[in-house]
Amino acid sequence: MKNKFYLILVFSVFCAILSGCSGKGEFIQMTPEDTNDFMLNEETGFFYVESFLEVDQELDDYNKEVIQTVAEDENIDIYLFKTAEISDSDPDLEDYGIETRTRTLAYYQEGKLIGEVDFRDLKNFSRHELNQEVQYFIKAMKKNIGKSLE
Structure with missing residues (x-):
């Protein structure tokens, strides 16, 4: 009976984690409050953090196109944090629980940063190479x- 309970518990946790990483390849826009709640509630998912600089908008759009192509293939959704929604001209992302820089695709598991791809490091990559790196x-x-479940 105890083993059955343990098995059900593990299965439930596994399903909850997988639901954070399944989707249609869409961006889910997050407000600063949503983002803070996501981190405080120790949720799981992929995050892209847009730059707060208007001059970087074209780069953000390009990066999001690449991310969306891969996200559609992998059946996941990406949380999108638009720093432009923050009134501060030089926001501290840590105030919202974000441990990465802007123009970064990150993966958070239970509210903790597990890995990231900083697009600044990939600026000389072709679109194909960038797509492969994100994939x-x-x-x-x-x-x-x-x-994480083992």
Whole structure:
């Protein structure tokens, strides 16, 4: 009976984690309050943090196109944090629980940063190379979900 309870508990946790990483390849816009709640509630998912600089908008759009292509293939949704919604001209992302820089795709598991792809480091990559890098990252993080349950 105890084993059955344990099995049900593990299965429930596994399903809850997987639901944080399943979707249609869409961006889910997060307000600063949503983002803070996500981190405080120790939720799981992929996050892209847009730059607060207007000059970076074109780069953000390009990065999001690449991310969305991979997200659709991998059946996941991406949480999108628009720093432009913050009234502060130089926001401290840690105030919202975010441990990464802008123009970064990150994976949070139970509210903790597990991995990230900083697009600044990939600025000389072709679109194909960038797509491969994002795909590798997302697949690696999805594998991490199963390992966390062992």
